Amino acid sequence: MGGSEQKGIWSRLENVPREILYGLLLIAFIIPMVRPIGFPIPISDESKRWYNWIENLPDGSVIMIDFGYSGGGEPELGPMAVAVYHHMFRRGGLKAIAMSTSTEGPLLWEKAMAEVNPGQYGAQYGVDYIHIGFITGTETAMAAVGKDLRATTSTDYKGVSLDQFPIMEGITDASSFDTLIVYTTGGDQSEGWVRQWYTPYQVPYLCSTLAMMVPTMLPYRNAGQIVALLAGATSGQMESLVGKPARGIKSADVITTTHILVLAYVVLGNIAYYASKASRKG
């Protein structure tokens, strides 16, 4: 093979058109979705920590849940929210009060509830779980709810008075809650809850965010301000722990295949770069 041909090949490999990159990536997405491969899923210490926290809560514990993610984040965070609800209902004895700091939160909560089907556990709306609606203002909302929930909202997400629901008896402010769980695609929410609930009231905080947000939330986790921090992409682990395989486990296969492909791209790009460089010198 001639030198100029080799140079050409390496140069082409150094600059593979994005159509080819995306095309192969699409294949790597589709194959495991259509035909699950069943790659093993390691259960991280963090997932176990989250699971054990919920499992070891005393009966009667009240949990505040913020459905603070948008529709775009649902494929990643939805399965995590569903798996955790399965855990809470199966365990029993817990009260789950949800709210939303994102406008789409109530709709996404309904979507999650449809997947969970609380009735199978004997859980009842207004007794074991509830959604108190979208409250605008992000941190202002968090602060207001933490200070005086009843002054901030008096109805559930459908406009029914909170006084009609047994689950809301005795719930007044952040001190009424034993744990805070947040699912969010927004750093303002995930960090805001640290400032507005953990710092003033010391409410234990479990946080699930997009995978790309985890490094930035780590300082809070490492400082002990967050009990457990999980990327929504690890929902397969939570589903394994809870024993309810669903979308999370399916997407774990996709994550593996696409990551392997991306690694191959990186290796290819570097080989082509150095070979191209050597060809130019030669």
Next chain:
Amino acid sequence: MLVTGRIFALGMLAVLWIFIIGGMELAKKKLPTFRRLPGLDALPEMMGRATEMNRPVHFTTGLGSLTESVAPQLVAGLAVLGYASEMAAKYGVKIIYSVYAAQVMPIATELMRDAYIRAGKIEEFNAEDQIRYLSGEQFAYASAVQGIAERERPAANIMIGPFYAESMLFSETFFRIGAIQLAGTARGYQIPFFAVVCDYLLIAEEIYAAGAYLSKDPLQAGSIRGQDLGKIVALILMFVGVVIYAFGSNALIDLLKM
């Protein structure tokens, strides 16, 4: 009367007040000097490139409004917008500002109009064409910006402010059309995405310094000096804390918890 557990924080806040107000007063007498910020020094190069290619410059301050916790970043972006608009006007280049929060529009209009007046080119300013309110929804806004990129094909793209998931969408799209890019955000989640794609980057509080760096405004510059003094105090506390903790003392931890 003082709430237990917040006394040290109150003390630190008081110290920061002194630093920042003191810094602003001192800056009125003598402007502090800044280290070079290559990204901002590249602005003339970016404008020049746009002039040569006869293509516009695109500017965006990202998501977030003036009522949110990311407002400081938005304000920092607006400070650079004013400067970039004046430069664009002088170079005869059209600058397009994509807006996410409707409340920013009147501020941006005033900023850019003033910039064009200072450049002596007010007749070239067209608010309706140059300041585009796209949407208050993240991905509708992101799609619209990508549309502007594909249709208008700016030669340069400046992104300074609070950015969320759309940062990678913007960076890659503008890279693909061949635009030179300057990006800056204090949202740690998005800095890596800008770092791998953009030509110039302002990291975290460099965006706060940007406005002062460009405008030489004594108030902003003095405020930056006050922040830097605050950082020095934080560094001293960290160093002292690490050392005394290594020797088995919890004194600083107890002080911080006061």
Next chain:
Amino acid sequence: MSLMVRRQIPILIVFVTALIIMADYFLQLPPIDAVTKKSWTSSLVTDIQNWGIVLAAFALGFGAVNLSYLHTRHISRRTKGQWPFSIWLLLIIIIFAVTGIRYGATSSTYSWLYNSSYFALSATVYSSLGFYMTSGIYRALRARNLESMLLLIVGAIAIMRNAPAIAVAAPIVINMEAWISAIPTTSAQRGIMIGAALGAIALGIRTMIGRETGFLGRLTEAEKGG
């Protein structure tokens, strides 16, 4: 409008409001309620926060009004390449608004509309990030120099750790990524957070004392003190 109304009164409102909120956080000012053990500032701050929520809710509506106004102008002026899309946008706004008002924003009809349109589009655009990241990674993770070599190594470890099957096959990447996350990443992020927090405090202080141009329009040279 006089300078007093345009500038001084808003600054005073901001200053007093911020002072009350800070006082409530740091101090317990008497009189303290014997039953709730809370200071008089506590209920005042609750009211202020609720006003803030109401104002934020107005901002949502303001965006919709602004959008409608802008696109109506595009339609009336037949802006080239824009006006058909403006008609479409206004039509969608009307459909969602009418459905929400008629059936309720939590009704199954509204949910169906949302799930079939906005949710699907939103998830699609979000998912396209994966493709953009791939092309970005392919270009960026090249060992051109020492810094990019470090970026390549750390990036590769993170990618391997996050692929479940690779993490099971090579558990060493779990420990390596844990160290990278716990030490250099956390340290860098803490530095960024401290800097960003100081910037936010500085902006707050400048706003409280009326030295911030962003909210109230540009300061005159005399006001700047220059």
